Amino acid sequence: MSEISSVDLVELTNNIKAWGRALGFQQVGISDIDLHQHEAHLQAWLGAGYHGDMAFMESHGMKRARPEELVPGTLRVISVRMNYLPPDASFAKHLNTPELGYISRYALGRDYHKVLRKRLKQLGEKITHALSHTAYRPFVDSAPVLEHAIAEKAGIGWTGKHSLTINKEAGSWFFLGELFINLPLPVDTPLEESCGSCTACLTICPTNAIVAPYKVDARRCISYLTIESDKDIPESLRPLMGNRIYGCDDCQLICPWNRYADITSEEDFHPRQVLHGQSLITLFSWSEETFLANTEGSPIRRIGFEKWQRNIAVALGNAPYSKAHMAILNARRGLVSDMVDRHIDWALNAQNTKRQALQSTLNRQQQRLIRAVEKGLPRDA
Template sequence: MTSENENYTEILHWLKGQAKELGFSDVKISDLDLTQEVPYFQEWLRKGHHGQMHYMSRHANLRANPNDLLPGVVRSICFRMDYLPRVKDDNNVNHLTEDFRSKELLQLKDASQAIVSVYARGRDYHKVLRKNLLVIAKLLEEKIADLKYRVLVDSAPVLEVALATKSGLGWRGKHTLNLNRQAGSMYFLGEIFVDIPLPVDEPVSNHCGSCQDCIDLCPTKAILAPFQIDANRCISYLTIEHPGSIPLELRSLMGNHVYGCDDCQLVCHWNKFAKNSTLADFDVRNQLDCSSLEEVFGWKKEDFDSKMQGSAIYRIGYERWMRNVSVALGNYLRSEQISVSQKSKITELLKNQYGCISELVDEHIAWALNP
């Protein structure tokens, strides 16, 4: 006679096979006891390090109590999905990137380039993960009668890095992201909360050692100390979540980032093991891996809406996009790389957009024009 535990183990083995077919790289199980994590989260909120992400504090109690999200929940099935884009050779054949970091770091040094975080160059990951997790959840529901579940992809207040760390998907790096010895940190996390006691996995040990390159090389010094980030200074927060004027003292430190920032990941030595996605969803769209600031600043609203439809970037809207590019162009004008003729061209481009979009964009254009 098969015991319940043996049955759950068999289901878990089947589940991992299904997940792999849907583009997930790893699956681990965690319980929902977050008592060790909650005090750190509450202290982070108390210090105001969440910036204007008011939803973080508004639903803080739900992050501490997963049972309030799904009554009866006892496990989180934690999923990892690698997102480095596939690369096509001259024969249009997909292959894996040997070391994406070298290319990214070179491009970062070119002040004329518009730098978009790698994860956002393809389709919106929320849609991809949610769709595939729902497929898995429905299949699981067919196997387990009266299963209660909830699929989570940034769609509910959950301490997902804490759950991923607790499950053994990786350890928490000093930049606060989940890190894996075989895959670095270039992956998405997703969860399915369930009310069945699947066997839990053990956490893995931390392998950052004495390295603190991510802290030392953060352009805005947003990583205050190991495992401590002030979102108010983080380029990802400033270009994506922050709704208003970018603080003056941070603009010159943002370089050519126009959406997100991967700097702390690019310098992380574990990311030499980062994996390419198996899904076409994360293939680069609209040349977001090699577009110039001049090119993207020339987009009209209808261009932005058309090109960014289905992208995570679409969520920030045209105004914030142009705000971000204005700052990057200001930094390009201030760089030693720009020629006299290009400086004149960029200056004219900025002047032509002044008064065309909004007061917020005008403020950043004015800053760009007045080094």
């Protein structure tokens, strides 16, 4: 590639940011590829086993912190963010209705991987059109990339104590994407970390997965348990999951900076009604064919029907006792797999325990009523 003047690089950078905004990204930043300061933290995290069964995290080793090893010739990373919070934020209320299935907000619309990757590719094509012989490669949570560290260096935001990227003007309800490129573009300035003494995300985490500021033990994280893990969910964690059947948003819901979160303009990220606020009974009743049809183009589809049923079985066990919950659990037993049946059996036991507790409460109330009536009767009655 022929030499490009610094003036031309500045102009190209300004154009890249303008093109990115026109493509629907709310922010575009540029970072260098020196991430060595994150290697020790990454190694310690892997060494502690916090990645759980996500073998791909360990197999790539330090490549995550070395962009030039992932894509030889890379000189800069263009980092982008795209908001996904819809105008109707009622999804948060579903946590207070245990009979409904709670799905992490990011997964209620179209698969963000597809949306962002397509736009990043278009951005790369615009750059190539402006400057031939440019080499680029887009990534959207699909390769060994330290996306939050890159976003931090690119001035998109800072890494919060929950390990997600936060922006003062936009909160954290946004997706990240990266474009590795072989141009020595001028880089942006990282933002100042602004979590201060706040520990709300650590306190609110249902399973205490945020074991220390900036350190998440994935093995306890509900997002990991419901999405990444292919195994039985540990029984000790099941009661803590509530009605969360796909992912968890608690650490974002509590974050003070999300008072300033921007609303998305992308219709693709608006909630699908077939997933939004549906009862656990309705979701658990789906056949595999219905599941595949209703999750087409959704990130939920990748967990598969078996894990979908496993997750909902746990939520039904956590739901208030009802004959309907017992009936659907019994009806689904033996239809999917041994793993699902084990979770159904746990849920049935949990429902039975609640039924017995409810019956005991009713019995005590009945006895108190009888005694009160007896005290008010005439002596010769």
